[in-house]
Amino acid sequence: MIVLTQAVLAAFERGLNSVLAMDAVALTRLAALQGTVIAIDCPAPAFRLFLLPAGDGLHIAAHHEADVDCTIRAPMTRLTQLALAQNKTAILHSDDVILEGDSTALIELSDILQGLELDWEYELSRWLGPVGAALIGRFARNTGDWTKQSQASLQRSLSDWLAEESRTLVGRREGEARFAEIDALRLAVDRLEARLERLAQRRRT
Amino acid sequence: MSDQRKGPEADPVTHFGYQSVPESQKAHKVAEVFHSVAAKYDVMNDLMSMGIHRLWKRFTIELSGVRSGNRVLDIAGGTGDLTKQFSRLVGPSGEVVLADINDSMLKVGRDRLLDKGVAHNVRFVQADAEKLPFPDNYFDCVTIAFGLRNVTHKDEAIASMLRVLKPGGRLLVLEFSKPTSTLLSKAYDAYSFSFLPLMGKLIANDSASYRYLAESIRMHPDQNTLKAMMENVGFERVTYHNMTGGIVALHRGIKP
Numbered sequence: 001m002i003v004l005t006q007a008v009l010a011a012f013e014r015g016l017n018s019v020l021a022m023d024a025v026a027l028t029r030l031a032a033l034q035g036t037v038i039a040i041d042c043p044a045p046a047f048r049l050f051l052l053p054a055g056d057g058l059h060i061a062a063h064h065e066a067d068v069d070c071t072i073r074a075p076m077t078r079l080t081q082l083a084l085a086q087n088k089t090a091i092l093h094s095d096d097v098i099l100e101g102d103s104t105a106l107i108e109l110s111d112i113l114q115g116l117e118l119d120w121e122y123e124l125s126r127w128l129g130p131v132g133a134a135l136i137g138r139f140a141r142n143t144g145d146w147t148k149q150s151q152a153s154l155q156r157s158l159s160d161w162l163a164e165e166s167r168t169l170v171g172r173r174e175g176e177a178r179f180a181e182i183d184a185l186r187l188a189v190d191r192l193e194a195r196l197e198r199l200a201q202r203r204r205t
Numbered sequence: 206m207s208d209q210r211k212g213p214e215a216d217p218v219t220h221f222g223y224q225s226v227p228e229s230q231k232a233h234k235v236a237e238v239f240h241s242v243a244a245k246y247d248v249m250n251d252l253m254s255m256g257i258h259r260l261w262k263r264f265t266i267e268l269s270g271v272r273s274g275n276r277v278l279d280i281a282g283g284t285g286d287l288t289k290q291f292s293r294l295v296g297p298s299g300e301v302v303l304a305d306i307n308d309s310m311l312k313v314g315r316d317r318l319l320d321k322g323v324a325h326n327v328r329f330v331q332a333d334a335e336k337l338p339f340p341d342n343y344f345d346c347v348t349i350a351f352g353l354r355n356v357t358h359k360d361e362a363i364a365s366m367l368r369v370l371k372p373g374g375r376l377l378v379l380e381f382s383k384p385t386s387t388l389l390s391k392a393y394d395a396y397s398f399s400f401l402p403l404m405g406k407l408i409a410n411d412s413a414s415y416r417y418l419a420e421s422i423r424m425h426p427d428q429n430t431l432k433a434m435m436e437n438v439g440f441e442r443v444t445y446h447n448m449t450g451g452i453v454a455l456h457r458g459i460k461p
Contacts, residue, residue, distance in 0.1 A: 002448050006260040035273040035296050054293050065270030 009049075009060050017057030022118040029112045031055035036105040037064055039071040042079060053109060070101040088114050219357055221417070228357055236307055245409040246313065247284050252404060253415075259286070261453050262350060264446070265379045266290045268457055274298040275345040278369065280334050281305055281352020285314035285323070291346075292323045302339075304332040305352075334362040339369045346370075350379040354425035363438045370460040376440060378431065381422040382447070382454035389450045397422065428454045 020026045033053035040049045050064040074082070074097040082091045088110040091097065099106065125133035163171035170178070218225045250258050265287065271277055273296040279288045282303035291301045303318070305311040308331055315329045332338050334349065334356050347366045356362045366376050384390040397419035405415030426434060428445050431454075435443045440458030447454050 002264055002446060003257060003260050006263045010260060010263060034293070037272075052294075056293070059293075061267045063264075063267040065268060066272035 005062050009062060013058070013060045016060075019116070019118065020057050022120055022123050023116045024119060026112050026116060027055060027057065029108070030058060033105055033108060036069045037066070038106050038109060039064070039068045040079065041071055041073040042076055043073070044075060051109065053105075058109075068101065070099065070103050070106045072106060073098040073100070082110070083113075086114065221421075246310065247317075249405070249409055249415075252408065253401060257449060258351075261379060261448055261455070262286050262290075264448065265348060265350060265377055265455055266294070268446075268455065269294075269346050269348065269377055270375060271295060271299075271346050276343065277301045278337075278339070278344045278347045278366075279303050280332075280337075280347065280349040280366070281355070283310045283314055283350075283352075285318045287348055287350055288314070288327055289318060289321065289323050291348075292318075292325075292327050295326060297326060300326050300328065302328045302330055302344075304330045304334075304337070306331065306333050335365055336361075337365045337369050341368050342371045343369050344371065345374050346377070347374070348377045348379070350377075351381070353378055353380050353431075354421050359426070360434060360438060363435055363440075367439050367460055372460055374460050376435070376456075376458050376460070378435070378456040380431070380454065380456075381425060382431075382451055383427040385447060385451035389452075393452060428456075431456055 020030070030053040034055060036053060038051040038053075040051065042048070048062070050061040050068070052059040052061060052064075072092075074094075078091060078094060078097055082088055082097075085091055089107075092099065092103075092107070092110065121133050121137040124136060128136070159169075159172070162169040163174070217228045219228045221230075254261075269277075269291070271291055271294045273294070275295045276299060277291045277295060279285075279291060279301060282288050282305055285303055288301050288303040295301060303311070303314055305314065311329055311331055318324065318327060330338070334352065335358050347370055349362075349366070353359055353362065363376070370376060384393050398416075401415045401419050402412040405418075406412035409415070425431075428447065428451065432443050432445055435456060435458045439461065441461045443456065443458040445454045445456040
């Protein structure tokens with residue numbers, strides 16, 4: 001079990017550090033955090049991990065027998081959100097997330113991970129050379145742009161067809177107008193109700 | 206502890222693998238083995254353990270409790286796997302001493318660490334584990350990974366490690382041990398005595414050294430014997446963790 005845990009951590013650490021190495025400034029910023037230890041404590045499923053930033057990457061340990069600078073205690077769902085979300089600060093302020101100790105290092109680490117800009121083209125050029133990397137890079141960018149445009153166009157066409165042709169759904173503008181009418185009606189009903197209440201009160205007195 | 210002495214008049218003998226040799230010759234014979242394998246040591250380690258030795262060492266680092274500013278002694282540090290990680294953990298305010306009795310291994314370790322830019326907080330010392338050339342109460346942590354079984358007087362070496370540790374400091378002994386399952390033990394024996402020497406012959410052109418490796422593992426004290434040895438010398442709270450079914454064990458003791 002010890003070896004299996006270590007193998008999983010080592011593989012994850014290796015993958016993560018390869019990604020970190022693709023950012024121009026991440027390792028330099030991590031080096032500034034060297035010596036700090038951040039503990040991640042998850043109650044369900046129960047596990048505890050330790051993050052040790054260093055100049056060569058982020059080290060992950062299942063045990064750490066010395067002092068910890070900061071502990072974050074949160075359920076698995078929150079930790080996953082924290083790993084994936086763009087706005088990590090909002091998740092750190094959630095009710096079910098508990099921070100203990102000096103959170104400066106954790107916020108800095110979260111900032112490093114949030115601000116990653118991966119220069120994958122440089123990494124590719126190390127294997128394929130500059131010409132190959134540039135060709136693949138241009139192809140990937142063109143494909144990405146085409147995919148985005150196609151998606152946007154498909155979405156527009158589909159929504160037009162559903163709203164205008166098949167009349168399966170109400171169109172956006174039509175829907176907004178209907179909602180505005182409902183809002184106005186609700187407001188009028190509220191006013192009427194208040195007026196009736198006032199009249200009833202006057203009659204009683 | 207496992208050394209045999211044939212009475213006060215006779216030359217004391219000890220084991221060198223399955224052979225009995227005079228104590229005075231063991232260090233020389235072990236040195237020959239490591240001079241022979243030093244250049245291919247890392248490659249052979251990866252091949253023989255299928256890379257798992259890195260995971261055993263990772264766990265050792267985790268249990269070391271080493272932190273920024275600590276002073277660490279890595280005995281029989283060989284090619285510097287543990288030293289590299291300790292250097293990162295202790296930071297610029299700490300110090301790591303890589304000690305090895307064998308100058309060939311020390312040179313390989315020093316070159317390897319320098320090539321990786323690990324130099325600012327590491328010292329290299331050729332030293333005998335039985336007579337460590339350091340002051341009393343000097344280190345926060347002492348480790349010996351896959352080295353204790355090659356030491357002639359293990360009790361003396363452990364006592365020497367106790368002496369150089371600060372009170373509260375910890376000793377970590379990572380060493381081959383006895384598999385906990387009979388089935389695994391048989392498979393491991395078959396692997397050690399047929400596959401290891403063959404691989405040694407093919408890769409390092411030295412089957413004898415790898416036969417010694419297999420034999421020396423069998424002659425090394427098992428988990429509980431080593432634990433008792435550490436306690437007898439004066440370590441407290443001695444515990445051990447079996448890894449890979451007991452093929453390797455990590456012993457840890459605290460200096461009172």
